[in-house]
Amino acid sequence: MSFALNEVIEVLERTPRTLQHFLSGLSPGWLHCNEGEGTWNAVEVVNHLIEGEKTNWIPRLEWILQEGEERPFPPFDRYAHLSVQKESTIEQKLTEFTQLREESVARLKAMMHDEVLERTGTHPAFGTVKARELISTWAVHDLTHIAQIVRIMAERYRADVGPWVEYLGILKK
Amino acid sequence: MSFALNEVIEVLERTPRTLQHFLSGLSPGWLHCNEGEGTWNAVEVVNHLIEGEKTNWIPRLEWILQEGEERPFPPFDRYAHLSVQKESTIEQKLTEFTQLREESVARLKAMMHDEVLERTGTHPAFGTVKARELISTWAVHDLTHIAQIVRIMAERYRADVGPWVEYLGILKK
Numbered sequence: 088m089s090f091a092l093n094e095v096i097e098v099l100e101r102t103p104r105t106l107q108h109f110l111s112g113l114s115p116g117w118l119h120c121n122e123g124e125g126t127w128n129a130v131e132v133v134n135h136l137i138e139g140e141k142t143n144w145i146p147r148l149e150w151i152l153q154e155g156e157e158r159p160f161p162p163f164d165r166y167a168h169l170s171v172q173k174e175s176t177i178e179q180k181l182t183e184f185t186q187l188r189e190e191s192v193a194r195l196k197a198m199m200h201d202e203v204l205e206r207t208g209t210h211p212a213f214g215t216v217k218a219r220e221l222i223s224t225w226a227v228h229d230l231t232h233i234a235q236i237v238r239i240m241a242e243r244y245r246a247d248v249g250p251w252v253e254y255l256g257i258l259k260k
Numbered sequence: 261m262s263f264a265l266n267e268v269i270e271v272l273e274r275t276p277r278t279l280q281h282f283l284s285g286l287s288p289g290w291l292h293c294n295e296g297e298g299t300w301n302a303v304e305v306v307n308h309l310i311e312g313e314k315t316n317w318i319p320r321l322e323w324i325l326q327e328g329e330e331r332p333f334p335p336f337d338r339y340a341h342l343s344v345q346k347e348s349t350i351e352q353k354l355t356e357f358t359q360l361r362e363e364s365v366a367r368l369k370a371m372m373h374d375e376v377l378e379r380t381g382t383h384p385a386f387g388t389v390k391a392r393e394l395i396s397t398w399a400v401h402d403l404t405h406i407a408q409i410v411r412i413m414a415e416r417y418r419a420d421v422g423p424w425v426e427y428l429g430i431l432k433k
Binding site for chain 2: 088089090091093094097098101104105107108109112113114116117120210213214216217219220221223224226227228230231233234235237238240241243244246247248249250251253254255256257258
């Protein structure tokens with residue numbers, strides 16, 4: 088086991104500013120490309136991260152502390168962000184994500200200490216889970232979606248790299 | 261084909277600052293973990309990116325403009341960075357990468373215009389390649405290594421996420 092709360096928080100704190108520096112000001116071609124029908128573009132990934140701050144991570148941790156294993160988590164709609172209003176710019180979305188994440192991390196720090204990390208709740212699909220596992224998943228979920236964004240962008244240039252396609256791990260099918 | 265020089269430059273300019281905001285100040289556990297024997301850690305990936313600025317991208321583009329298809333590129337040692345001296349901190353390495361990349365992008369802008377993009381050179385392994393393909397590869401190579409860094413970090417928490425491992429695309433084997 089590698090878990091250390093301070094190290095998880097290092098990742099959680101870095102994700103919004105990393106995406107701000109990577110995505111702000113990018114051309115629409117990069118922001119709106121996807122990997123084919125039914126897949127997400129970078130803006131939709133950011134919407135999904137915003138949705139997670141509002142309805143997934145901290146609410147589920149609070150649920151564990153309040154309910155224990157008595158009642159399972161309310162289901163989380165992993166596609167809720169697809170119906171989000173589209174008017175805001177990527178910069179506005181990233182600012183919103185940054186603010187929500189700052190609040191989440193503050194609540195995480197206030198709520199968590201060693202004893203509480205081992206508390207358990209009931210996931211609707213796979214049963215007993217620990218607070219510590221949920222917090223770990225939160226950080227790895229960030230990493231998954233950073234990887235997704237760069238993979239989407241790489242895919243856009245699949246034909247452009249010519250024979251180098253064989254050397255670029257990110258374009259391996 | 262998606263190629264647009266200004267859009268490629270958007271990616272090339274963002275990679276160093278993205279990695280600076282993501283990696284600076286991270287705990288040694290994150291910086292030194294890898295995916296098993298013979299694989300790289302995040303610091304080694306940054307060393308590899310530095311090496312590419314010095315010996316791969318701009319030197320090969322200049323080779324295409326000077327030599328055309330006459331003589332193949334000199335071979336590029338993709339493992340040269342593994343013998344790099346280790347004394348500098350990750351912050352120093354990221355500063356070095358940022359400075360080298362700024363110089364590279366300035367030279368790219370000075371050297372490239374529409375006619376030149378279609379010029380060809382000879383790759384030692386796969387023959388005729390276009391300047392435009394090499395420039396595209398440079399950007400996708402950045403994306404590959406950003407994806408690699410987050411994948412390495414996610415791997416460290418494979419056991420910690422508990423049953424969520426099935427839901428996290430980045431941990432799919």
